[in-house]
Amino acid sequence: MTISTLPASIAAFHVDASRADCPRGFVASGLACGLRKSGKPDLALFLAPAGASVAGVFTKNLLCAAPVTLSKRHLEASAGVGRAVLINSGCANAATGAEGDRSAADMAAIAAAAIGCAPEETLIASTGVIGPQLEVGKIRAAMPALADEASPNGLDRAADAILTTDTCPKAAQAHVTVDGRTFHVAGVAKGSGMIHPNMATMLGVVMTDAAVAPEALQRMLTVATNRTFNRVSVDGDTSTNDCVYAMASGEAGDFPEQVVADAIERVCRELALKIVRDGEGAKKVIHVSVSDALTEDEAEQVARTVGSSLLVRTAIAGGDPNWGRIAAAVGRSGAPLDMNQVVIRVGGLSIFADGAPTGVARERLAPAFAGPDVHIDISLGRGQADATYLTCDLTEGYIQINAYYTT
Amino acid sequence: MTISTLPASIAAFHVDASRADCPRGFVASGLACGLRKSGKPDLALFLAPAGASVAGVFTKNLLCAAPVTLSKRHLEASAGVGRAVLINSGCANAATGAEGDRSAADMAAIAAAAIGCAPEETLIASTGVIGPQLEVGKIRAAMPALADEASPNGLDRAADAILTTDTCPKAAQAHVTVDGRTFHVAGVAKGSGMIHPNMATMLGVVMTDAAVAPEALQRMLTVATNRTFNRVSVDGDTSTNDCVYAMASGEAGDFPEQVVADAIERVCRELALKIVRDGEGAKKVIHVSVSDALTEDEAEQVARTVGSSLLVRTAIAGGDPNWGRIAAAVGRSGAPLDMNQVVIRVGGLSIFADGAPTGVARERLAPAFAGPDVHIDISLGRGQADATYLTCDLTEGYIQINAYYTT
Numbered sequence: 134m135t136i137s138t139l140p141a142s143i144a145a146f147h148v149d150a151s152r153a154d155c156p157r158g159f160v161a162s163g164l165a166c167g168l169r170k171s172g173k174p175d176l177a178l179f180l181a182p183a184g185a186s187v188a189g190v191f192t193k194n195l196l197c198a199a200p201v202t203l204s205k206r207h208l209e210a211s212a213g214v215g216r217a218v219l220i221n222s223g224c225a226n227a228a229t230g231a232e233g234d235r236s237a238a239d240m241a242a243i244a245a246a247a248i249g250c251a252p253e254e255t256l257i258a259s260t261g262v263i264g265p266q267l268e269v270g271k272i273r274a275a276m277p278a279l280a281d282e283a284s285p286n287g288l289d290r291a292a293d294a295i296l297t298t299d300t301c302p303k304a305a306q307a308h309v310t311v312d313g314r315t316f317h318v319a320g321v322a323k324g325s326g327m328i329h330p331n332m333a334t335m336l337g338v339v340m341t342d343a344a345v346a347p348e349a350l351q352r353m354l355t356v357a358t359n360r361t362f363n364r365v366s367v368d369g370d371t372s373t374n375d376c377v378y379a380m381a382s383g384e385a386g387d388f389p390e391q392v393v394a395d396a397i398e399r400v401c402r403e404l405a406l407k408i409v410r411d412g413e414g415a416k417k418v419i420h421v422s423v424s425d426a427l428t429e430d431e432a433e434q435v436a437r438t439v440g441s442s443l444l445v446r447t448a449i450a451g452g453d454p455n456w457g458r459i460a461a462a463v464g465r466s467g468a469p470l471d472m473n474q475v476v477i478r479v480g481g482l483s484i485f486a487d488g489a490p491t492g493v494a495r496e497r498l499a500p501a502f503a504g505p506d507v508h509i510d511i512s513l514g515r516g517q518a519d520a521t522y523l524t525c526d527l528t529e530g531y532i533q534i535n536a537y538y539t540t
Numbered sequence: 541m542t543i544s545t546l547p548a549s550i551a552a553f554h555v556d557a558s559r560a561d562c563p564r565g566f567v568a569s570g571l572a573c574g575l576r577k578s579g580k581p582d583l584a585l586f587l588a589p590a591g592a593s594v595a596g597v598f599t600k601n602l603l604c605a606a607p608v609t610l611s612k613r614h615l616e617a618s619a620g621v622g623r624a625v626l627i628n629s630g631c632a633n634a635a636t637g638a639e640g641d642r643s644a645a646d647m648a649a650i651a652a653a654a655i656g657c658a659p660e661e662t663l664i665a666s667t668g669v670i671g672p673q674l675e676v677g678k679i680r681a682a683m684p685a686l687a688d689e690a691s692p693n694g695l696d697r698a699a700d701a702i703l704t705t706d707t708c709p710k711a712a713q714a715h716v717t718v719d720g721r722t723f724h725v726a727g728v729a730k731g732s733g734m735i736h737p738n739m740a741t742m743l744g745v746v747m748t749d750a751a752v753a754p755e756a757l758q759r760m761l762t763v764a765t766n767r768t769f770n771r772v773s774v775d776g777d778t779s780t781n782d783c784v785y786a787m788a789s790g791e792a793g794d795f796p797e798q799v800v801a802d803a804i805e806r807v808c809r810e811l812a813l814k815i816v817r818d819g820e821g822a823k824k825v826i827h828v829s830v831s832d833a834l835t836e837d838e839a840e841q842v843a844r845t846v847g848s849s850l851l852v853r854t855a856i857a858g859g860d861p862n863w864g865r866i867a868a869a870v871g872r873s874g875a876p877l878d879m880n881q882v883v884i885r886v887g888g889l890s891i892f893a894d895g896a897p898t899g900v901a902r903e904r905l906a907p908a909f910a911g912p913d914v915h916i917d918i919s920l921g922r923g924q925a926d927a928t929y930l931t932c933d934l935t936e937g938y939i940q941i942n943a944y945y946t947t
Binding site for chain 1: 600601602603604634635636637670671779780850854857864867868870871872877879895896897934935936938939940
């Protein structure tokens with residue numbers, strides 16, 4: 134895919150949503166250390182060269198897991214210069230008290246020793262069952278092999294090892310050429326699968342070989358996360374373990390900050406889309422785009438209200454061209470709209486304008502609600518700002534997974 | 541049921557959640573005028589004596605229906621003195637443009653003519669399909685019979701005629717004796733059944749024979765609605781047609797304002813509970829009580845976050861004693877809590893305290909999650925304020941009703 138409106142200096146902007154390879158300077162690995170009872174891969178290492186910039190965005194849930202607390206502290210202590218991200222699945226190390234804090238510190242120390250860096254130069258994350266203590270011994274035993282196996286070709290295995298209830302690994306990358314030189318952004322993620330006693334955990338790791346200072350990398354990651362991972366919803370719950378990390382090796386040299394920021398955001402957007410498409414029970418992705426808002430916040434408020442409406446999501450599960458539910462969700466968003474200025478389109482067909490349904494025939498509308506991607510576009514008629522929000526249809530499968538499968 | 545902590549002057553406070561009769565001065569009726577294709581009752585009249593106080597609380601959805609806009613105007617024009625509430629089911633008269641506005645005005649004029657009052661002394665409401673025009677001719681034709689049949693014994697029929705997808709009528713009343721004199725509050729409601737192309741409509745009518753000035757009645761109704769109807773959720777969507785009306789005939793004389801306010805709130809609470817219990821697909825009612833908050837708003841924020849969590853609601857659908865989902869919802873509520881001070885109980889059993897699960901055995905917890913009523917109590921350890929929130933479990937039945945039954 135190539136962006137059509139490139140600045141003159143950008144020769145090419147290629148996004149590959151099918152896979153990701155390590156950018157220059159990075160190595161990665163993944164293996165099964167025994168934390169997951171299924172024997173599936175459960176330990177992943179993402180390793181940057183010395184002096185790399187690192188950044189992190191964390192769950193806002195007050196009940197946050199030990200690895201989150203520790204990694205925040207490491208980011209501060211290292212001033213955003215670090216070497217590694219170590220992630221385990223199979224155990225969230227959340228609500229585990231003082232012992233959990235010690236396990237998180239041990240996990241970071243084990244990574245640091247294997248790599249040969251200070252513990253503060255490591256970031257960690259855990260995902261899986263909430264409550265049980267982390268079996269750090271298994272991580273310690275597996276760490277030498279994990280570090281040995283780390284290679285430029287290891288990103289696939291790392292992407293596999295961070296999964297829990299996901300049905301497929303999630304990776305994406307972008308290659309951007311500016312003035313004859315190319316930088317590379319690659320990312321992997323796991324989605325918000327939630328089966329008792331697991332919690333929803335959204336994890337992401339984004340790497341680039343562009344040179345980016347720590348503060349700039351943190352800024353780029355925060356903006357990209359706010360616009361992508363924070364604008365997807367499978368069920369609206371925020372986990373105790375969510376985090377997204379970024380690392381920049383600098384091996385491809387300097388590039389304009391906005392171009393790197395755009396590439397990071399594009400990779401995060403592809404990963405976010407994969408998370409929604411893999412939502413529990415999901416059969417359709419719902420793309421809600423709000424335009425002509427006064428501010429981006431206002432646009433997001435409307436997009437979020439529509440995207441999280443159970444009535445909208447169930448209607449789309451049933452392929453039901455129900456304009457009224459969409460219009461009512463817009464009306465209750467809290468934004469000070471003039472409903473007579475609002476235009477709602479589904480699949481490009483105008484269904485609501487001038488404060489009333491347009492009367493487009495049900496038969497014409499049905500196909501717009503029928504496919505695996507449903508596009509809802511809402512123009513507020515108030516300004517120039519816009520925002521998008523991704524969600525999935527709400528199906529009986531979601532209820533079954535979350536209510537019955539595990540009791 | 542009798543409240544145990546009565547002020548000395550109150551001899552008795554009886555709440556009857558099984559039925560409601562007209563308070564002194566009121567008559568009511570209900571019949572089928574042909575708006576509902578099923579032939580079920582679809583037109584209800586609630587009639588007060590001349591000079592009664594009236595009040596109303598309306599949907600905050602910007603996309604509000606013609607009867608809502610009209611009734612707000614009537615309440616203002618009449619300064620809260622009125623005679624009647626006329627409600628039809630089978631058609632929401634929402635998103636119906638200028639013709640819908642004319643139909644709403646006609647509907648009020650038809651009621652006024654039959655009763656012999658000014659149109660401004662009437663309030664109206666409509667519930668049912670959104671989009672189609674209201675067939676006012678059917679209301680005009682039925683109005684003489686509806687007015688004729690209005691009687692002190694007609695509240696049952698009126699309660700039936702306001703239903704749409706509800707599976708049962710909803711009525712409750714309170715009799716309160718103060719210093720040897722008794723006043724009576726009676727209410728009926730319909731719940732938030734939502735089947736395409738219907739919208740969720742919550743309607744309520746509360747009548748009392750206590751003497752209450754219009755401003756006081758409006759105040760009481762607003763507070764009671766905020767604490768009861770506005771703290772229930774079946775799916776979080778707000779309809780275009782929601783409204784609650786109150787009327788006070790004055791025939792039982794004056795009573796202390798707080799006592800009347802309490803009685804109105806108690807009746808509204810019983811009606812709200814019935815709405816949740818009749819929620820689409822609901823098998824269990826979830827009672828979320830938050831105590832020891834700094835403010836009532838803070839308590840409500842936490843209660844609402846827990847009560848609207850899809851993960852909590854699906855866990856309870858499955859009878860799954862999943863403390864982690866409740867604790868995580870508390871943590872993401874946005875209230876500035878110290879999670880170490882938070883205590884969470886389910887069915888009286890402490891499941892989370894001191895920032896960690898209490899380790900109560902799953903077998904002991906299971907019964908608390910198993911019954912038709914699940915009680916979640918959350919102490920925030922910050923102050924004296926509290927709030928309750930009612931919701932229902934989220935089941936496959938909800939999805940089926942809202943996604944598939946109608947396409």
